[in-house]
Amino acid sequence: MGKILSITNSKGGVGKTTTTLNLGAALADEGQRVLLIDNDPQGNLTAALGYTPTEQKQTLSKLLLAVVDAPEDLELHIPRSILHTGIGVDLIAANRRLADAAARLQVMQLSQYNSVGDADRTCEKMTDSITALLRDSYDFIIIDCGLKYELLTVNALAASDYCIIPVQSHFLASEGIPDVLDMVRSVKSKFNPRLEIAGILLTMYQSRPQLCHSVRSSVGEVYGDNCHVFERPIEYSIKVAECPAAGQSILSYEPKNPAAASYRSLAEEVRRLG
Numbered sequence: 001m002g003k004i005l006s007i008t009n010s011k012g013g014v015g016k017t018t019t020t021l022n023l024g025a026a027l028a029d030e031g032q033r034v035l036l037i038d039n040d041p042q043g044n045l046t047a048a049l050g051y052t053p054t055e056q057k058q059t060l061s062k063l064l065l066a067v068v069d070a071p072e073d074l075e076l077h078i079p080r081s082i083l084h085t086g087i088g089v090d091l092i093a094a095n096r097r098l099a100d101a102a103a104r105l106q107v108m109q110l111s112q113y114n115s116v117g118d119a120d121r122t123c124e125k126m127t128d129s130i131t132a133l134l135r136d137s138y139d140f141i142i143i144d145c146g147l148k149y150e151l152l153t154v155n156a157l158a159a160s161d162y163c164i165i166p167v168q169s170h171f172l173a174s175e176g177i178p179d180v181l182d183m184v185r186s187v188k189s190k191f192n193p194r195l196e197i198a199g200i201l202l203t204m205y206q207s208r209p210q211l212c213h214s215v216r217s218s219v220g221e222v223y224g225d226n227c228h229v230f231e232r233p234i235e236y237s238i239k240v241a242e243c244p245a246a247g248q249s250i251l252s253y254e255p256k257n258p259a260a261a262s263y264r265s266l267a268e269e270v271r272r273l274g
C-alpha cells in the first residue's frame with residue numbers, strides 16, 4: 001500500500017509546488033511508482049509539468065464532485081483523470097474549477113452541522129475517498145496544497161499519512177510553521193489519526209549568507225524536538241526556477257546541480273518513513 005504525503009505551508013512562495021515536483025521525480029528515478037495531485041486551483045503544478053491548466057477537462061475538481069454527487073461513478077472517472085507525464089510520474093491536474101469544487105464542499109460543510117451522517121462522507125474526507133482507490137497502484141502519492149482554500153488542504157491532510165512543510169530559508173519565512181502545526185493537530189484529532197509530520201524542509205538555501213544559517217539553527221532549536229528537520233536543505237539555484245518553463249524536474253534539467261542531489265537525499269529520507 002502506497003504512502004500519501006501532503007506538501008503544505010500556510011505561507012506562499014515557499015517552494016511547495018517545486019518540492020512536490022522534484023521529490024516526485026527523485027522517487028520515480030529510484031523506480032518508485034509516483035502520483036502527484038495538484039490540489040491548488042492556480043494549477044501551478046499542472047503547468048510546471050507542461051500542461052495548460054485551462055485545457056484540462058478531467059481534473060481533481062471533477063473527481064471531488066463525483067465523490068459528492070455520484071460516488072458510484074468515481075472508479076470510472078479516476079483512470080480518465082490520470083496523466084502520464086514526461087518525467088516518469090503520473091498527475092491528477094487542477095485548474096480554476098477546483099475553486100468551484102471547494103465552494104461546493106463548503107456548502108456541504110455548512111449543511112453537515114445540521115445532520116447526522118455517515119462519518120466517512122464528511123466534506124473533509126472527499127479527497128480520502130479518491131486516494132483510497134489509488135493507493136494500491138502507487139508507492140507514493142504526493143499532494144501539492146495551495147493557500148486560499150483551507151478545506152482543500154484539510155482534505156489533503158485527512159487523506160495523508162505524512163506532511164512535509166517547506167520553509168524558505170529566510171528569517172521571517174519560518175512564520176508559517178505554527179499555523180501548519182495547528183492544522184495538522186486538528187486534522188489528526190478530528191479526521192485522521194494516522195497523520196504525522198515527516199519534517200520541515202528548508203528550501204532556497206544559500207549556504208553563505210548568515211541569515212540562512214540562523215534560520216536553519218532557529219528552526220532546529222524551536223521545532224527540532226517535535227519535528228524532524230530534513231538533513232539536507234534544498235539549495236537556491238536559478239536552474240530550479242527555470243525548470244517549470246521546460247516542463248522538467250531539476251533532476252532531468254541539470255542532473256549535476258546541487259539541488260538535484262538535495263532532492264535525491266530528500267527522496268532517500270522519504271523512502272525510510274515507516
Ligand SMILES: Nc1ncnc2c1ncn2[C@@H]1O[C@H](COP(=O)(O)OP(=O)(O)OP(=O)(O)O)[C@@H](O)[C@H]1O
Binds near residue numbers: 238
Ligand atoms: N531551490 C530553488 N531555487 C530557486 N528558485 C526556486 C527554488 N525553489 C522554488 N523556487 C522558485 O520560487 C518560486 C516559488 O516556488 P513555488 O511555486 O514552488 O512555491 P509555492 O509555495 O508552491 O507557491 P504558492 O504559494 O504560490 O503555491 C517559484 O518561482 C519557483 O520557481
